[in-house]
Amino acid sequence: MSTKASRSAARMMISPAVLLLLGWMLIPLCMTVYFSFLRYNLLQPGTTPFAGWENYYWFVTDPSFKAAITNTLAMVGGILCVTTIGGIGFALLLDKPMFATGLIRIMVIAPFFVMPTVSALVWKNMFMNPVNGIFGNLATSLGFQPIDFFGQYPLASIIFIVSWMWLPFATLILLTALQSLDQEQLEAAEMDGAGWGSRFWFIMLPHLARAITVVILIQTIFLLSIFAEILVTTNGGPGTATTNLTYLIYVSSLLQFDVGMGSAGGVIAIILANIVAIFLMRMIGKNLDA
Amino acid sequence: MARAISTKAKVTNTAIAGTLGFLMFIPILWILILAFKTEEDAIRAPLEILFGSGWTTDSFGTVQARSDYFKHFSNSVIISVGSTFLGLLIAIPAAWSMAFVPSKHTKNVLMWMLSTKMLPPVGVLVPIYLVFRDFNLLDTRLGLTIVLMLINLPIIIWMLYTYFKEIPGEILEAARMDGASLRDEVIYVLTPMAIPGMASTVLLNIILAWNEAFWTINLTAANAAPLTAFIASYSSPEGLFYAKLSAASIMAIAPILIMGWFSLKQLVRGLTFGAVK
Known part of the structure; x- marks a missing residue:
């Protein structure tokens, strides 16, 4: 099928996409790396002397960096736990025969389509607000002291909100994977006397392993960049209690106008994301051969 | 069973x-x-x-009167639909050539395109912000459309590629045997078979662009702000006006909820780059 002419035509057709993506990736990346070695603050225009590793040194030794790394790991880890375990549960449940399947699935999946700023604000104000929120109301009417979620448990509150948004994603993918499981295999195991526990552990879970890995990796890529949810709920506070790496870089570059420092942080974020990306790419690449 | x-x-x-x-x-x-x-x-x-x-x-009337809701709504529509179709324009030829005239580099090119998606946005926030400032693109719909097109381009290409891959090459060969030119081939054979796949690609990408909240918040102010950024402005103290916040929110998510329900089946393929079908 591929003659010489069609091959050169193919190259012509693919080149706009390749050039655009190459430009989109390389130009800003080189600029970030370049800026990270300059003493460059937008509030002091004109002078951008070479700074060596200074920006990296100050960024990494700043106490808020340590907090940001801890918070990023806690957020990613916490949300992954909730969504993966919850997603497996929901997928197993939704896979069972029931009435009104369509309606129930839609209700479970719906949060995924809600934009981050809306879900964060709705949870913060209508549910978690200690005075007017539903949780506060519920606590008061049961005779408990209402909890000020964002004051007392800011990190857990954000983990909760973001988990609500990503649980449908995990459920949807795990459900799709579960539906490709051979039912006869399960029935054969049942006839041989395998209980639900061993059927889940030895048949369903191995079948889901691949999908679970994909869910974890893709979510990690997105969760490393949580931003809007923090911006509209806590602004990274109280103190640095909910500042993740993304938010810390946003603060130093766009609020403190320190281009050099923000860029150094950016380079660190890129390295961290790449560690995850390598594993994800390997998974997807394997599937491409099949 | x-x-x-x-x-x-x-x-x-x-x-x-x-x-x-x-x-x-x-x-x-x-x-x-x-x-x-x-x-x-x-x-x-x-x-x-x-x-x-x-x-x-x-509440719906108040939201519109106080903050010109429909300006932000139309910004969202223009940016998400614009970036999707711009992306489609670039992605269709690329996906077509990779699916039907594969070379030994095709797999690597696909994987490399995907890898651009792994770049954390905050890593390139500073340079993009400065470039936008210098080209007067800050707070413009054009600038945001371009950025969203670029961040979603790998997904569009991947989805189209997996759909095109499913069209059997023999059909194209048969058409060519019957004397169809490349143009005929694309218009009369390929397009009708590719339309369902393209439709779900469009749908998913409009959803992703509509809900994108990092670039939209950081690159816009009053003029080009789409709904994500507009709702963010409700964080305080207007967030305490529950009825208004609810009205603004429900209008912002309703179109996407409806589109999402229609594309539920295709969603998985698009979101996992074909790794789970």
């Missing part, structure tokens, strides 16, 4: 799944209710709101 399922088991499953599903859905249902209440009613106790208050559509 060879076995019959008892109705009793089905009812139990429905009850458990229905309850949990309803719990997941409550926040959306709740803002749908609050959007039709007055501000005074919206902060009362939940039971009073449900059973002891009237309904009104005033």
Whole structure:
């Protein structure tokens, strides 16, 4: 099928996409790396002397960096736990025969389509607000002291909100994977006397392993960049209690106008994301051969 | 399934799944209710709101009057639809050539395109912000359309590629045997077969672009702000006006909820780059 002419035509057709993506990736990346070695603050225009590793040194030794790394790991880890375990549960449940399947699935999946700023604000104000929120109301009417979620448990509150948004994603993918499981295999195991526990552990879970890995990796890529949810709920506070790496870089570059420092942080974020990306790419690449 | 399922088991499953599903859905249902209440009613106790208050559509009018809601709504439409179709224009030829004239580099090119998606946005925030400032693209719909097109381009190419891959090459060869030119081939054979795949690609990308909240917030101010950035401005103190916040929110998510429900089946393929089907 591929003659010489069609091959050169193919190259012509693919080149706009390749050039655009190459430009989109390389130009800003080189600029970030370049800026990270300059003493460059937008509030002091004109002078951008070479700074060596200074920006990296100050960024990494700043106490808020340590907090940001801890918070990023806690957020990613916490949300992954909730969504993966919850997603497996929901997928197993939704896979069972029931009435009104369509309606129930839609209700479970719906949060995924809600934009981050809306879900964060709705949870913060209508549910978690200690005075007017539903949780506060519920606590008061049961005779408990209402909890000020964002004051007392800011990190857990954000983990909760973001988990609500990503649980449908995990459920949807795990459900799709579960539906490709051979039912006869399960029935054969049942006839041989395998209980639900061993059927889940030895048949369903191995079948889901691949999908679970994909869910974890893709979510990690997105969760490393949580931003809007923090911006509209806590602004990274109280103190640095909910500042993740993304938010810390946003603060130093766009609020403190320190281009050099923000860029150094950016380079660190890129390295961290790449560690995850390598594993994800390997998974997807394997599937491409099949 | 060879076995019959008892109705009793089905009812139990429905009850458990229905309850949990309803719990997941409550926040959306709740803002749908609050959007039709007055501000005074919206902060009362939940039971009073449900059973002891009237309904009104005033909040929708107030949101529009106070902050020109439809400007932001149309920004969202222009940016998400614009970036998707711009992306499609670039992605179709690329995906077509990789699916039908594969070379030994195709796999590597695909993987490399995907890898650009792994770049954390915050890593390139500073340079993009400065470039936008220097080219006067800050707070413009054009600038945002370009950025969203670029961040979603790998997904568009990947989705189209997996759909095109499913079209058997023999059909194209048969058409060519019958004397069809490349142009005929694309218009009369390929396009009709590719339309369902393209439709779901478009749908998913509009959803992703509509909900994108990092670049939209950081690169816009009053003029080009789409709904994500507009809603973010409700964080304080306007967020305490529950009825208005609800009305603005429900209008912002309704179009996407509806589109999302239609594309539920294709979603998985697009979101996992074909790794789970």
